[in-house]
Amino acid sequence: MTATPAATTSVSVTPRHLWTRTRGLLLAFAILVSAGVALAALHSDSQHGSLDPRSADQYGSRAVAQLLKSEGVSTRVVATLDEATAATGPDTTLLVTVPDLLTEDQQRQLHTATADSGGRTVLIAPGPPSLGILAPGIRAEDPVAVKPRDPACAQPTATRAGRADTGGVRYSTNGQNDEGCYPADGLPTVLRTTDRGPGDTVLLGAPDILLNHRLDKEGNASLALQLLGTRPHLVWYLPSLGDASATDGGKRSFFDLIPSGWRWATLQLTLAAALAALWRARRLGPLVTEQLPVVVRASEATEGRARLYHKAKARDRAADTLRSAVRARLAPLLGVPASAAHSPELLLPAVSARLPAAGRDPHSLLFGPAPADDAALVRLADELDALEREVRTS
Structure with a gap:
């Protein structure tokens, strides 16, 4: 008697079944990886060397640093608060690229160091997180788009530069010695104040006049050179989260250490998990015929x-x-x-x-x-x- 070979059971996993079960997950994973690579590339293109005087890409500031060098102004790049405060003095301009990134303790140290130095402090797009300490009495208003604007003021620096690409954060103040220029909807986007010590402080609502790809537009180069070239030395401060002084003496909470968008990211992940669970949940499908493991007489x-x-x-x-x-x-x-x-x-x-x-x-x-x-x-x-x-x- 010849044995009848057993038929393939319906529970056997075949390459086709495996592909059918996993193709959705593989497709989602591929889309996620592709999106991550694209975002990383865009982020790298737009942020690498941003406002860095050593960077020659479109968002860097090497061009303005070279122009200042030709005018006899030396540029020194620092990444820590200790270096920035130690370099302040009457013959020095301190440029702070991202003042809002500084902690309150760092802002107090910086304000103390610059208040009596007699030098110039230039703050790029400072907002509510930093204005209360670095420029008391000045308030940040709703930002506007950056576009060519006229000085609309009597300040010699602005009148010599003429039209320039300004905008971003607008500022309001009641100070008697505050000079605002390049207004947008009645509020200045470039503000110079001398009420806070022997030196002066300049608030620049947007960094565009310092960027390589916009320096040759309008009067951007003239305005940038006049704002940064009043002293023989320029200290270019690029705040960093890796700075030891950013720890605030260990007083920061866990939520202060994680990015500000963590709540939105958590909500997105929760919704994604719920959708994945709903997609993979068991549900009735179409009727199918199945082969029996064996045939019995x-x-x-x-x-x-x-x-x-x-x-x-x-x-x-x-x-x-x-x-x-x-x-x-x-x-x-x-x-x-x-x-x-x-x-x-x-x-x-x-x-x-x-x-x-x-x-x-x-x-x-x-x-x-x-x-x-x-x-x-x-x-x-x-x-x-x-x-x-x-x-x-x-």
């Missing part, structure tokens, strides 16, 4: 079930099964409805009418008690077969 199934009955000594169950099957087959032969096949009152009269007068007792055969032993069960099966044959042939 009817005779083998019958023998297997008979052995189970025999092992359990379930002669009553076996007899009920035999009688029920015979009654179900006889009913259509006798014209009895299928619903009445197991009713003695309807089935037995029809069976008796088809049997000889001295024939078998249909009641004991079709609705009798359970056999007492296995031999009686075998005899019952034979007699039921004989009864069915007689009804068929009568």
